[in-house]
Amino acid sequence: MKITIKRFDRRKEPQSIDMNYPIFEGLTLLENFIKIKTTIDPTLVFNGICRSGVCGSCSVMVNGKTTLACSYKPKDGDHIEPLNYHEVKRDLIVDKSKAHSTLETSRAAIHGDVIVENFLKVTVQSDCILCDSCFASCPVMAVNENFLGPFALSRVYKYTTIGSDSKTSIDAIQQNGVWDCTLCGECTLACPQGIDPKMDIMNLRSRSVQSGYMDPNMQNMNFGLDFTQGF
């Protein structure tokens, strides 16, 4: 019974190697990392604070799927890697600052007055633990690294639902935002908190249209067709 961890150290040659470790049975993946670090190899580095699925610090890829290490029991042959679409710093630690800067770009915060009656509509969205699992599962990241990504957009949905001024954020999510999503739903599958960013993005599209924005893909199509030709 063993797992493989993709190790990375930019100062070593080769920078990246796969290492096998025994599984400590009955323990979560995070507890396995800790056992490895404290009894086998103190140089293994990873993150993890709360061990109960609320701090969002421990997400990794297990066999290509985003997983919270503290909420998963490893199986024989599992292959563990750092999160996709984040710069790997060392072993399983990635730089989340770029992903988290989408919160600023999208102006995801309350603007105007709060609408308390709408709190019930954002119960699930406000459970986000910023684990970046959705971000690391989003195929758009592979082609557009400036895409705002699922968690920031879901947050904008939350704040525009409970804040009286939605314009500030709606304006901020037109570029590299709601219209760049392919509605593939990978983010929704990845979220450990049951959040559905895809649905939130669809709703934000309607809100954008209500605020006078148009789907730029539609606009392009219009430009491509010459309606006058037949006349």
Added chain:
Amino acid sequence: MTTDILIIGSGGAGLSAALRAKELGADVIVATKTLPTNANTCMAQGGFNASSSEDIQIHIDDTLRSSRGLGSSIMIDLMCKSSKTSLDWLINLGVPFSLDENGDFANRFMGGSTNKRTYYAEDYTGLKILQGLYDECLKNDIKFQTNRYLLNLIADEETKEVSGATFLDIGSGNIEEIRAKSVIVATGGYSGVYHGFTTNGFGSSGDGIAATVRAGGIASDLEFVQFHPTALKKSSILISEAARGEGGYLVNSDGIRFVDELLPRDEVSRAISNELNQNKEVFLDVRHLGSEKLSHLLPQELKLCKIHENIDMANDLIPIKSVAHYTMGGIEVDQKLQVSGLKGCFAVGECSNAHIHGANRLGGNSLLEIISMGLAAGENAVNYESKNVLKDNSQLSKDKAFINAIYSNFTNQINFYEKREFLGKILYHNAGVIRNDTGLKGVLAALRQMQREFTFMGISDKSKEFNTNLIDFIEFGNALEVAEMLLVGALHRNESRGSHFREDFPGLNDTFKSHSIFWKEDGVLCAQFKDVK
């Protein structure tokens, strides 16, 4: 790097302070050892106490009673009177507190409270508060320095004026200083010294308390640690009080109920420890509540029991133990939250002892404290007039030399991870729920031995970047300093009061109606009792 106000720690206390200071026009930096939202605050489920105008006095009385003579009525007054505005402040940031069927904010009872005054946001109160505060900080352009591990405060040796702090940049391995006109320490509690026996997240090692005492500040009442009765046996993960509140039973391995489940936390914890000490197992039994009610009432716990204990709460007994949960002691502060013994330095939140919780904390009062006192700390720090911001100081070079020594001179012949685990275990069994003279002396002797052996411990990982082996080691060093104070306080407090229970002195003794205080002289720990004001 320089700023007006340096805030160390990004839990609820640190972020509230940052927002108030920024609002008042100050330039603010928040430095934290991981990412901003990775603080313990995110783990709080139960709720936030706020009293209506008719309830304020009763809230004050409840808090005072729970403090067992060690709470300051002035500070408790201040906190309870600002509780409603603190709650409203969070609501206006968009923290979606739960509503009842009439559309009013919902609240519930917490153990030890006379009235219903605990407001909650589903069972994710702390998470939603912390994420909301973070979003608001970004909106207000508050600067974060992430992956910065506090090493020491920068204090003038003569004037005791604090003008910043030194940090290990975990990402690069560099040691750097951030200078500021005033500093707010908001680094959280020290339940993590009970390694393996705490509900808290990793890294709750009391770093800020240790650093403050090293800089010449004073700490107090460290022997007061609240143990939560119901944590999962293997993983120490919290099963919330709601389980008992809603009718869960506690039974031992003979299937017998041995305590009234609704007594205060310390009494239930003692009853559980008594059973465990007789080599019995203890279980929480919520099977009779049925799976539907459980999935509504305790959704997180349902998941956590499955993952960590491989059991289904609706059909199985839940094996539990009592573990360290909240630390009442901490950095001694005055009514302005200024650290005693230092100038220009404030402390707030669980790392501080503002004489609010005294010998025991009331559930829901901690989230309240971090917000209401956090805001106050931000304001007081802005109003502080500093004297000597950029005066030269040797702290940075001392810390560089210390870290260099760990890399080069510490022999690493003793595995500190083994020692950390051992310390957690002996602290839990001898300085935990039930304490006595012999046990406490034994642990103190073992701890002092570890302090002597410290240079024979060390690190195996010699990389500079993201060296978490090094971080674990420095944290262990801080835990040793904090645990020493805890033990000295517990050993000299020959009475039982609140969370501190001595089986050899089971009664309250008012000659000890006083605060234990701790400071260092030439690196040596000093302690005495000081009367309650």
